[in-house]
Amino acid sequence: MKWLGRSSSEPLWKEEFSVRTADERYVTRRQLTKFLVLTSFGMFVGNLWILFRSWFYKPPTFPEQTVARVGEIPVGGVKLFTYPTKDDHCILVRIAENKHVSYSQKCTHLSCAVYYSQESNRLECPCHKGFFSIADGSVLEGPPSRPLPKILLEKRGDELVAVDVKVS
Amino acid sequence: MPQNAELPPKTRGLTAIAGAMSLIAVLLIVQIWLLSAALESFLAGKRSSALPAAIFSGLMFLVCFGLYLFVDRVDADVRHSSADQ
Numbered sequence: 697m698k699w700l701g702r703s704s705s706e707p708l709w710k711e712e713f714s715v716r717t718a719d720e721r722y723v724t725r726r727q728l729t730k731f732l733v734l735t736s737f738g739m740f741v742g743n744l745w746i747l748f749r750s751w752f753y754k755p756p757t758f759p760e761q762t763v764a765r766v767g768e769i770p771v772g773g774v775k776l777f778t779y780p781t782k783d784d785h786c787i788l789v790r791i792a793e794n795k796h797v798s799y800s801q802k803c804t805h806l807s808c809a810v811y812y813s814q815e816s817n818r819l820e821c822p823c824h825k826g827f828f829s830i831a832d833g834s835v836l837e838g839p840p841s842r843p844l845p846k847i848l849l850e851k852r853g854d855e856l857v858a859v860d861v862k863v864s
Numbered sequence: 865m866p867q868n869a870e871l872p873p874k875t876r877g878l879t880a881i882a883g884a885m886s887l888i889a890v891l892l893i894v895q896i897w898l899l900s901a902a903l904e905s906f907l908a909g910k911r912s913s914a915l916p917a918a919i920f921s922g923l924m925f926l927v928c929f930g931l932y933l934f935v936d937r938v939d940a941d942v943r944h945s946s947a948d949q
Contacts, residue, residue, distance in 0.1 A: 721878065722877070722878075722881070722939045722942065722943055723939075725878075725881050725882075725885065725935070725939070726881070726935060726936060726939045728885065729881070729884070729885055729888060729931070729932050729935045729936075730932060732885070732888045732889060732892055732928070733888065733925075733928045733929055733931075733932040735892055736888070736891065736892050736895055736924065736925045736928040736929075737925055737929075739892070739895035739896060739898070739899050739921055739924075739925070740895070740918075740921045740922050740924075740925040742899045742903075742921075743898065743899055743902055743914075743917050743918040743921040743922075744918055744922075746899075746902050746903060746906050746914050746917070746918070747914040747915060747917075747918040749906065749914075750906055750911035750914040751914075753911060863909070
């Protein structure tokens with residue numbers, strides 16, 4: 697492959713280890729160019745990897761899980777549970793007589809556990825003073841940049857069932 | 865101001881290689897930005913940007929590769945012309 701390889705009849709070692717300083721500059725610059733082009737290829741491969749991941753991405757499915765009974769917690773009360781796995785801690789709040797909301801308890805800033813403040817009617821992260829709306833989990837104040845993942849609940853009889861996690 | 869043809873082959877060669885390398889470096893910076901933007905978008909759940917990002921990154925890699933071939937050729941030409949002298 698003459699177009700890719702060397703066009704010289706000189707042995708490779710003679711070309712690469714030039715006696716003359718001026719020739720050596722060509723070698724080092726060519727090697728640096730080669731390294732830059734390889735890095736460019738790496739960037740391209742990285743983009744291809746993202747493309748394949750997005751093509752073959754399957755949205756996660758969440759199990760249904762009963763998290764509480766309707767009258768189990770009083771208005772303004774809280775229940776902690778885990779969903780969808782044992783490592784995903786969530787908070788359920790009864791904000792009105794007939795309204796329950798539930799969010800992931802993990803702060804979107806640095807993963808501290810958020811708690812419900814009845815006085816200010818919002819979810820608060822004690823670590824860095826991040827405040828989230830109780831209505832939709834959006835950020836009200838503080839360092840978090842993303843809202844809390846919302847646990848979608850369905851009322852089945854007198855049971856509240858978690859069916860999905862909505863990440864905005 | 866001397867014309868380009870009047871310059872010694874080595875000077876011309878080095879100028880050409882430096883120019884090509886600068887262009888490759890600029891393209892590489894754009895590619896790095898493109899990769900980080902595509903990754904951020906992918907992790908945020910937006911998957912529509914992955915295809916255009918991959919296409920543009922591929923095009924930039926091809927340009928870089930073309931420039932590398934140019935550098936390789938200039939390098940060989942200049943060194944052989946100086947060896948002949």
